[in-house]
Amino acid sequence: MTNFIVDGRVLTAKAGENLLQACLGAGLDLPYFCWHPALGSVGACRQCAVRQYDGVEDTTGRLVMACMTPIAEGARFSITDPATAAFRAGIIEWLMVNHPHDCPVCEEGGECHLQDMTVMTGHAYRRYRFTKRTHRNQDLGPFIKHEMNRCIACYRCVRFYRDYAGGRDLDVFGAHDHVYFGRHDDGTLESEFSGNLVEVCPTGVFTDKPFSAHYARKWDMRGAPSICAHCGVGCNTIANERAGQLRRVVNRYSNAVNGHFLCDRGRFGYGFVNASERVRVATVRGTDGERVEVEREAAVARFAEMLRGAAMVVGIGSPRASLESNFALRTLVGAAHFYPGVAAREAALLRLVADSLASGAVHVASLREAEHADAVLLLGSDLPNAAPRAALAVRQTVRAAGAAMAASARIPAWHDLAVRNFAGETRSPLFIATPAATRLDDIAQGQLRAAPVDIARLGFAVAARIDPTAPAVADLAPELDALAATIAQALLAAERPLVVSGVEAGEESVIRAAVNVAVALRGQGRNVGLMLNVPECNSLGLALMAEADDRSLETALAARAALVITLETDIGRCVPGARLDAALAGARLVVLDHSEGATTRRAELVLPAASFAEASGTLVNAEGRAQRFYPPIVTAGEGREAWRWLAAAGRAAGRTNFSGWDTEDNVLAEIARTVPRFAAVPDVAPPEGFRIKGLRIASEPHRFSGRTAMDAAHDIREPKPPVSADSPFSATMEGYQGKPPPALLPLLRAPGWNSNQSLHRFQAEIEGPLTGGDPGVRLLEVRDGAAPDWHTAIPEAFAPREDMWHAVMLPRVFGDEEQSARAAPIRARMTPAAIALNAADAARLGAAAGRVIACEIDGEIVLLPLEIRAELPRGVAGVSGLAAMAYALPSWIRIAAASEVAL
């Protein structure tokens, strides 16, 4: 700790902090633009000017930029010095020279960092009397609106997009007061992190286009701390509601998980909540086959009747439903009849992942820990498509070596451009072994393009190089052996190596190899982290809940139950229709879900389950971190938590094990009692009865407007606001408006700081955890002692075949995930399904790019256009965008160029 003085006050700074960080951390108001806690300092905007005095004699001092100023013990500064304050006001005056002052029609208004800083400096009166410069705006695609006239040239957009996220198609053009931040030409921003520009931009240059279509001011929306439902990373979000509609999703800082950034799938994938294909009411299929709306009580009675009448009931749980709802189904049907709504192949991979992470053999890395790794092996996983936010963390790892070099030259870590200049091309090692190219390849030190089994063999060989007691790989090709040696050496040389793989690798052997590498590194005393990605927001929770056997969707259907209950899983999406019909023939089907799909169309009884936006619940992310989400929508439709439907039906059917299932807290307590692994889930967030000063936490800002008028067109009486039985939130602005515990943060705002830049008011230290600790509880921790238990099943080397291709799934960031694929802006970014081969293989097939290829996958014929991907290994076909057949991949398939008339 370093003591320093600001305007006579003695403050303390953490070692290595710059003056701006330390001042903000101390709660002082010091305006800034170009600094960003994740992007560091560059000294461009000159807004955070303060006066520094040299020694006690110095009374004049000199102007310095706080963001560029290291703090020496006893250093003396002034923020309030009049000349310095005038300088800061002058900066705003300059920024306002060309700023359009269109705040009333600007979507940033009310949460604009530029507005806040303008007020903070006191600049109010315009002296510039000449013409403002104007720019032409660009069409940047379905996610982002562009309004360059508002730009104050802080350079944060390009620093995030290019330097931090590795994007290439956004840049700064021109010079002097004509700098232009955009693309070379109009067109969709390519990076899957483009949505962060909305939050990185301090004003309204980049705004949220889908939000724009149903815009509301920040202060006019209810907020709820939520968890992203669109992959297994579990990013913390705030979901905003007004008038019963989910309006937007924004980042909610979590030091351990997503930090400041989300991916575009998570930010723009919420459209299914507002979509017309929502299941809003309970329906029963009549004798004529038509679905008829029924009252809630009738629906529960029907459900109970079906339960009582069935000889055997099978429950199919969901990797995207909460622990509470999955547990309710398990309780209803009995653990023996509870199956995961996951195809056999994925279920086996998930079980392997869950067992590996839960074994305690190796530390499960959080995203933040992953970000600080100094050597990475990425085995088999196309992480940028499967879990983009995790890939963004991996992207940061390669900076470790350069940062260490810079530190040795006494260049502080926050001095971003100096660190980058000094580091140059120096990168920490990142090795990527995947069948196809990834969007991390640009920073990789070594790459292998190979079939999954060969990737596994490489991994096993790396493990054996690290620890000779690990099983060795027989007949390894010399070039693979050399690569394995290089990788092993790099991982051993690292202080914080990281091994990454995931279910998307498609082969158990790949994950086993990754585990062996991590275990080997731990055995050598390395501070190793393991990151195994899972596809859905609660895939790991479901896998940890299931009994350790070979259950899957297929075994569930094979059980031939009289009654099948599916929970928030569209099994028709992962089983071909004819096969599903055959499996369900003679069975009655109850579906609990929030959206129509192939399964609701077959159901006898459909019950509207609340989506993440209308219910609270607990999810377990790939890190094994249980996190709670809360509903921003508290009034829409008849939908309610699936577990409430299940408990009600159970009670109505005379089951005694649902007594006390009237609050989520009780359900969580029951989970904790029943499943030892989940003993800590009640601690994930404060209970319903939590109060501050006797008050619930307000979920609406105190400036929320129109509350009494919103429904006046229908009813002039203001409805009584609902009171949640499950959360300590009030549904209105009544309640505690101060700083809540971190798990209950509905809104980021502090006096003088209306934008998301108010974050530092919620942190104990800049870039540290939220005050009170990061929300969520890690369920899986490493255990000491156990001798390494090596995976020994090493696959044979890949051998291309003449008559068949080894088809692997190539993930797509947009479209593969079921729920987000219903959102219009995501649909606009989806690419059509395709099959990819390398050029030689395509030539062997006699087909050119774009030609329709007939693929026989698991007995089904699928027609797909051909793409040429030069990097694919010989004999390997990459299939993308074919969710319905994902269950059958990877596998050997037959393909042929379809006849010209095929499509």
Added chain:
Amino acid sequence: MTDRPLTRYIQPGHEPLDIDGYERAGGYRAMRQAIAMGPEAIIEAVGRAKLRGRGGAGFPTGRKWEGVPKSGAAPQRRYLIVNADEMEPGSFKDRLLLEAAPHLMIEGVIIGAFAAQAEIAYIFVRGEYVLAIRRLVRAVAEAAAHGYLGNDILGSGFSLTIHVHGSGGRYICGEASALFSALEGHRAVPRSRPPRSTTSGLWGRPSLVNNVETLCCVPSIVERGADWFLGLSRSATEGGTKLYGVSGRVKRPGLWELPVGTPLIEILEEHAGGMREGYEWRAAMPGGASTAFIMPENFDVAMDFDSVGKAGSWLGTGNIMVLDQKRCPVGMLHNIEQFFARESCGWCTPCRDGLPWVERILAAIEAGEGEPADLDLLAHHTELLGPGGTFCDLAPGAMAPLRSGLKFFRAEFEQHISERCCPWHDTAEGWA
């Protein structure tokens, strides 16, 4: 050797000496001597010679060279960069050296690179200096063919490659750190110090950046010694001779190599021949467009960094611009600020958005559309666009002439505003 170390190889009206001619005239002797001396002795001599950076900043060259980490410590690539991006309005001294004495430049580079143990040198030349680039490229090829460049020069074990790089053309590229950005293929945006370029310069490696004229002084220091070099000067604080130039309505605009510290009045009267018939001087900028006006009562100032600094201005490039009574000072300042506003790189707020405002105010005043409050606004900008306020020295440099102009030509500014026109507007010789 004459007392003109910089121009001794230059014969006006003739092609520059080729390598044989240069060697016959005594060239590349210093290089051999330097290699025999070793880096430390060279740096010591340059320091003792009180050579100060001729790009305009006046930083002691010896001290800069001492800042390069010793090669033994952590062997890594280092660079020598010649800043030949001469774009300061009114300055044309480096151009003469590059075009007329390319081998002197190269000899200076070899000695400087040897002193810094830099194996790669870049000569970053203003893009418009086409002739200079052509002659440098030819001279580099000749030197390489003679074994003065390449591997193991003259058996010394020292190797050097020189790249001649024509600038894409922005004033800011002459700022040393922006020059690195430009060379690396990035936007020409300056970098903040620390770290100094001797720690982290081009591509993050230790780099030494020197002006053309600075390096051209070095061979003679090596050859004749620091004391001789000091003796050339009329200044106590600085050694050598310097290329002084004069532009404006003098009788003989031009460029002369004179002892450092030659008084301004002497340069104007004896060398530039005084003002043309019908013209009187009103003020002079001693070293380019980013130096403050010096008024005639101070024309006796010795032209060295310390003396001109004491007179309220800065020696800069030592290329003097003379303002006469038939030229509108507001118009001249507008012209200058238009240049700086256009050449701002757009990185930091004060420069990017402040300079264009200044330019527009000056344009308005000059067009008779000025307002009384404009003078306060201009003064406000000269205060805020000062050192520390901006990211680099471009804007503080741009404010130096304006600040002094507001002081010395206040009446003219007020006259523009009160008469709602430029008092020089109907003189054909007014600054258009």
